[in-house]
Amino acid sequence: MTTQVFKTDTPAQSYINSVFEQLKLKNAHQPEFLQAVEEIFLSLIPVFEQHPEYIQHNILSRIVEPDRIVSFRVTWVDDQNQVQVNRGYRVQFNNVVGPYKGGLRFHPTVNESIMKFLAFEQIFKNSLTGLPIGGGKGGSDFNPKGKSNAEIMRFCQSFMTELYRHIGPDVDVPAGDIGVGGREIGYLFGQYKRIRGAHEAGVLTGKLPGYGGSLVRKEATGYGLVYFVEEMLRDNNQSFLNKKVVVSGSGNVAIYAIEKAQHLGAKVVACSDSNGYIYDPDGIDVKVVKEIKEVKGERIKTYVDYRTNATYTEDFLGIWSIPCDIALPCATQNEINGDAARTLVSNGVKIVAEGANMPSNLEAINVFLENGVLFGPAKAANAGGVATSALEMAQNSGRNYWSFNKVDEKLHEIMRSIYIESKEAAQKYGTPGNLVVGSNIAGFVKVANGMISEGVY
Template sequence: MAHQSNFDEIYSFLKEKFEGESEYLQAVHEVLEDIVPISNAHDDYKAFDIVRRICLPERVIYFTVSWMNSKGEIEVNQGWRVQHNSAMGPYKGGLRFHPTVNLSVLKFLAFEQCFKNALTGLPMGGGKGGSDFNPKGRTDRDIMLFCQSFMRELQRHIGANTDVPAGDINVGAREIGYLYGEYRRLNNRFEGVLTGKGLEFGGSYVRTEATGFGLIYFLEAVCKHQDTYIDGKTIAVSGAGNVALHAALKATEKGGKVVTLSNSRGLLHNEKGLNHTAIKWAIENHASRNNILKDMAENDMGDWIDNKKPWHIACDVALPCATQNELTEDDARALLDNGCSMVLEGANMPCTNKAQALFIEEKITYVPGKASNAGGVALSGLEMGQNAMFNQREADVLDEQLYSIMTSIHERCVSEGKTEGDFINYMKGANIAAFRRLADAMVAQGV
């Protein structure tokens, strides 16, 4: 087939250039399989070499962050900002502070972000950034000093109409506040250059809840499409951070039975389902506790199991909300053997390629993060709009808008993901729907 050689040629070109970047190549491979045939059927896309251009970042910024900690010692970290594609709007995507951060991880996240942002229908390009700085065990003062030094380098590359970073792993409201304060002092401008800000200085209601709530709104749309309900379904959730906890909260509000939460050290299991009060307590306390799940177990909210993931627990719905490649082929088999019929990603690329392939082969509902966890960036886009107009919308209005955006993303995925019979390939649908929007914007603007 003609498109197969085209796929091989483009993927080989990328593999040769970026041989060591496994996460980036994994993300590109997954998308290429779906978009190359669409490109081949469209003369403009081929003429403008859209597929190759969409895979390559427009700009990668690398900088060293040399800073003095509160003890007067010099520390040196690495910082990056990958500005992947701006055809549809300012670069938009989070900042991640974690010792595992490297260029491959950030390129994969920036690439995925372009597709995710395109699906929201809001005018946003895609980017991602961060540092190998580890904030765990650090004092507030050290975190502030690092954030200020990081922003001193980053600030020359961002702006409300250029690149609007947000938070991600280990970059929450506190870090965004320190980053924003330094940007404002250096540039003498109050503008919507970061999202996830405090409500007192240009932040938005519902931003904290948006990714987790949006995931459940997408699940609700899936259930509606299949003439069923969340009510009564057993739901396994991985993760114990913002996304996992808010997804668990909204799922219980909708009548779902959330039986697990997890972290890198183990698993909290409650066979009867975590109640609303327990999840609210976790949301209020997780930032200040070393292991919130173990604390919950000690307070009779469930059983703690060391070094286990949730995927061996029987469930109807699995929501991986922790980190990339957390759900392997073996985990996928365990879920299928236990009767799981829906997998929706709350994290970015939490399922390995082999796990994804197995779900699609077995024709269960599998929804990639670029569709199901787009609620966070959708609310960030709404925050940008509020900043541009110097206003602040009410929480219930924003929640309705979030619900509407997630429902429309579902419709786009269904429209492009229909296969023979009634099966919806949500991964294919999300990739193609986003690709068409990106490609049309790029063609319209020329080379």
């Protein structure tokens, strides 16, 4: 992190720089959060130059401070009857557009900085969907890997025993994220109902279909990512047909991005997990990946037991050395650095779109933009998951259950609208084609205008 990120030639630049410098002093120990804020702020200079009222209302100083952060102890008993202690979080960042909305992440890397970065990004991502949802995020440093169903149930029950008092259908609606799928959401919802004594279906999204959940939710982020790239391609008179694609990760986002890209005619040749990556020159067999990850819960390296032409390589970051037309990082934050970006560029990548949250660092993003690579930032490209969560909220509110095709059509239209809105904002504020700037501005302006309209509180 540099000490002086922004020039100070104009009042807008001076204001943005001042707010960021103050934020760094307050949050010096939170690099992920500062990285997310820096990326947003760099995009907003032209907005503040055209809208001095945002400076007058001190929007930036207000928007970078969460409404509240809840941190709590989670105590549970493992199968050996040993008491275990984890830490839980819920960051309720901004609810100007609607109730706080964002996933719960169960992973050993979870800390306050990561929760704040994810919640901050969620504000603008949710704003971009056009749906009435604000930004929040939560989770725990609990690791569900290797735990029995009974241990996960007991942890979830303990976690919800504290969390329930801070959430509600019109207050804060958590969903799943890394380490939190339909099983965990089910345990969390069961405990919420038990405590509240009411079936408030809209309090959590990501529930299993048939039990208040929406169809397409599992597929939504991956499908939405591909729909977004489809719009990028269409705008450049291209399609997925015969494109060579590399997808990092092998969770829900990656699996369903692979599935949809292949459906549209692409050849996906690689995917990964946190240990390493597989390369299949004949094209990834997504049915095998589903069998390995969704049914057996095994590591991706076992893919080579099913496909003899495939190879497995330790070190998952090496996946970005594989030449491709389209790269879809769907694993984790900061998985593409400047060197990886330069390798992708030298190997001829034409499009990079983010399925994970902040998988490309600032240096990598600059490399892509400077070399004319079409770049789809996470807050726009991976918004399909939260968009479908909001559609689940709508179904719960109306006691409805929509068909797969109906939800998928709505998802497709939302992703198309996000692309168009981001493109138009980039054009309006002097950076045509830069979807990083466009999506940041489009999401920010809605929230900033809402904050002004509601006054200071």
